[in-house]
Amino acid sequence: MxxxxxxxxxxxxxxxxxxxxxxxxxxxxxxxxxxxxxxxxxxxxxxxxxxxxxxxxxxxxxxxxxxxxxxxxxxxxxxxxxxxxxxxxxxxxxxxxxxxxxxxxxxxAIAEAYYGAGKGKDSMVCLTFGTGIGGAIVEQGKLYHGSAFSAGEFGHITIHGGHRDCTCGNKGCYEVYASTKALINLAEEKLGISEGLNGRMLMALAQENERVYTDVINPWLDEVILGLRTLIHVFNPSLIVLGGGIMEQSYMLAYVQEHIQRQIMPNFRNVEFLSAKLGxxxxxxxxxxxxxxxx
Ligand SMILES: [Zn+2]
Missing domain, CATH: 3.30.420.40 (ATPase, nucleotide binding domain)
Structure with missing residues (x-):
């Protein structure tokens, strides 16, 4: 058809x-x-x-x-x-x-499940990193919608309760610390760049200066991992698909894959991470x- x-x-x-x-x-x-x-x-x-x-x-x-x-x-x-x-x-x-x-x-997420990163897998959790963090849950090839069609708002799980304000009215939400916007904010603050930075420019800077990794990208990835850790223990997924331009950088996936293993319980360690493929x-x-x- x-x-x-x-x-x-x-x-x-x-x-x-x-x-x-x-x-x-x-x-x-x-x-x-x-x-x-x-x-x-x-x-x-x-x-x-x-x-x-x-x-x-x-x-x-x-x-x-x-x-x-x-x-x-x-x-x-x-x-x-x-x-x-x-x-x-x-x-x-x-x-x-x-x-x-x-x-x-x-x-x-459905596209990735059937034709992209999740092809051949029944169940997966997807996250999209951008201004905020979006999410979707695919179980046995079908979307999980929740009771009011709102399931998968992963950007608003609490990872640092009581700390920074989020647009949703709460404090300490995942996307305040782990969105691409949060990465850029952190980079501007740590590197003393006033504005106009984007993900691609940041990766180019990192090539020249190791400090960009240690002071900005790795601490940001540690925040990314905090949210993923929660999702892994809730959903026990075999696959997590990470979308958004910044996650096309192989460094990001490799870091997550390596560092998350010892932060999750042994029976959850079969989880695999892939970048979204269909852009x-x-x-x-x-x-x-x-x-x-x-x-
Ligand atoms: Zn929020």
Whole structure:
């Protein structure tokens, strides 16, 4: 079956035709989320008219999604007015094509489970490191949604209770210490760089100066490990997939793999770590896969 996959993020809208996990006709454009949810929805509807010859539509979207109704239950102000958007209903009414909607981190995890890092494995835990830390749980090839479609908010597990403030209103959350943003903040502080640093620049600096590893990257990875340790003891996964540009650095995985072993109980040590493989295409591949599987 040919599926139209669309990934609606706070920054970009990506799309393409997907057949068996392979994307053709990939297209990317800015979401311009500041214009509000209704304008974003209209943009998606115009985008759909540019494609033809597909059987179903799979949508991956930012926010908490009810996959049964294809509605956005809650979205942050990254896309103002996105909360409540009836994505599935609007698309099916206009195009009369069966449409499936899933949260973007969940869609990416399903893509990795079937076509990427987790191919051949039934169960895995996925984390995405960026401004925050997103997560998803795949068990026996299926997503675990939780009672309000919100499971897998790994960025808000508490690793340093009572310490630094998080955007969620609590203190000591994982993403305050272990997101890519936290790494950059730490680097700017320790290296005396005022602003404009990114992950790639940091790795280039580390090549020249060992101190970047000892003062910045390793302490940050120790924070990453604290959260992973908790997840390993909760889920007993055989695989953890680490996504986000920074985790494509082989140093990160090697460090985690080496240092985490003695911090987890012996019967959990079969766990393996891999980088996410599908990058930019994961959301549309996962959404398309879910569209194939929909009843
Ligand atoms: Zn939090």
């Amino acid at each position: 040919r599926m139209l996959g669309i990934d609606i993020g706070g920054t970009n809208i990506k799309s393409g035709i997907v057949v068996d996990g392979v994307v053709s006709g990939f297209h990317e454009m800015p979401t311009e989320a500041f214009q509000g949810g209704q304008t974003v929805m209209n943009k998606v509807l115009r985008l759909i008219t540019k494609y033809n010859n597909y059987n179903r539509i799979g949508i991956s979207s930012a926010g908490q999604i009810d996959p049964a109704t294809g509605q956005v239950i809650f979205a942050t102000d990254n896309i103002p007015g996105w909360t409540g958007m009836r994505i599935k209903q609007i698309i099916e009414q206009k195009f009369a094509v069966p449409t499936c909607v899933e949260n973007d981190v969940n869609a990416a 930019n295409h994961a959301g549309i591949i996962g959404a398309a896969h879910l569209a194939v599987k929909m009843e």
